[in-house]
Amino acid sequence: MMGGARRSLPTRAKILLPLALLLLVALSVKRLLLEPRPPVLWELAGATMGTTWSARFWSPGDLADRLAELQDSIAAELELINRQMSTYDSSSELSVFNASRDTLPHPLAPATISLLLRARQISDLTGGAFDVTVAPLVAAWGFGAAAPARPTPPAPDELADLSRRVGYRLLDIDSLAGTARKSQPEIMVDLSAIAKGYGVDRMAGALRRAGVANYLVEIGGELLAAGVRPDGGAWRVAIERPADLGERAGMLTLELADLAVATSGDYRNYYEYQGERLSHIIDPRTLRPASHAGASVTVLHPQCATADAWATALSVLGPEEGLALAERSDLAALFIVRNAGGFELLTTTAFTVVADTASPEEDG
Ligand code: AMP
Ligand code: MG
Numbered sequence: 001m002m003g004g005a006r007r008s009l010p011t012r013a014k015i016l017l018p019l020a021l022l023l024l025v026a027l028s029v030k031r032l033l034l035e036p037r038p039p040v041l042w043e044l045a046g047a048t049m050g051t052t053w054s055a056r057f058w059s060p061g062d063l064a065d066r067l068a069e070l071q072d073s074i075a076a077e078l079e080l081i082n083r084q085m086s087t088y089d090s091s092s093e094l095s096v097f098n099a100s101r102d103t104l105p106h107p108l109a110p111a112t113i114s115l116l117l118r119a120r121q122i123s124d125l126t127g128g129a130f131d132v133t134v135a136p137l138v139a140a141w142g143f144g145a146a147a148p149a150r151p152t153p154p155a156p157d158e159l160a161d162l163s164r165r166v167g168y169r170l171l172d173i174d175s176l177a178g179t180a181r182k183s184q185p186e187i188m189v190d191l192s193a194i195a196k197g198y199g200v201d202r203m204a205g206a207l208r209r210a211g212v213a214n215y216l217v218e219i220g221g222e223l224l225a226a227g228v229r230p231d232g233g234a235w236r237v238a239i240e241r242p243a244d245l246g247e248r249a250g251m252l253t254l255e256l257a258d259l260a261v262a263t264s265g266d267y268r269n270y271y272e273y274q275g276e277r278l279s280h281i282i283d284p285r286t287l288r289p290a291s292h293a294g295a296s297v298t299v300l301h302p303q304c305a306t307a308d309a310w311a312t313a314l315s316v317l318g319p320e321e322g323l324a325l326a327e328r329s330d331l332a333a334l335f336i337v338r339n340a341g342g343f344e345l346l347t348t349t350a351f352t353v354v355a356d357t358a359s360p361e362e363d364g
Pocket of ligand 2: 192193194262264307308309310311312
């Protein structure tokens, strides 16, 4: 008190102050007892496609006793995709088609046919940079299902020989009949560049059908976000710094609203040979691993399968050709490019959802 003098409170304040305190206590008690607590954020996880899946979700209603049902429906969805189109499972429908050596039409699951049509569109739009028949070259460079422990580059005549077995136009797709046909009996179809994204879309479908509208689902880093977090904020996702193997750090954070994000790059799956970085992303036009300064490409799209395919396609094309095509195609794309000082970010006009480039923090 000023001057140290003790002044007694006016009579009105003597009455009102305890009343106000009482009101405050009553309101807090009411809030604690009556108001709904913030909804619980649930998380489920599992293994698929040689990697892991996870799903974070919440609902205004209580989901506690429906978790087993949700886990089963997501797992069933992913198992079905594997039975239809895995190239790691020799008994899948697609593996049986790949093993056949004829030029007859083969019936495939409607889901596989429609994914093949989607892949074909991106092949057409990228001048064949994206190509689901590239597997023989992927294997020759030491990647894929039967990758050797110490890969070495193939000889040029081996590549020339294999090139006869690569080309998406060698695959005929009849969507009405639901069949695929090889016009060259030795070609094979590998959906690795699009399947994780497709699986993410199907996980989202399983949650939506169960009445869950707010989720962040993911397979091996390809993600799809819908709705919001329990606190009402947007789902946040970190994009990795394309550092070398073993190092993991965020580079920027995205806020996603009803959007999928897929990232491809040469920084995770590669080996060095005579000073050259050889990655698992193969340029079907040169028959060699894509080689340019682009370290990673991130694509945003409402559908994760499409984001996934484009991320691989733009990785093949590289920052120059790829950025120009992404801009013309109105795609939201981010290229993280190596330069002398480290990394540089290049984006298309449609890529506008960056939340924060300084302090990455991740929900998924
Ligand atoms: P992603 O991780 O989605 O970029 O997919 C990479 C995988 O796609 C590789 O491991 C290969 O199996 C396959 N792949 C490599 N190059 C291509 C390409 N040019 N078109 C389609 N798939 C490819
Ligand atoms: Mg991909």
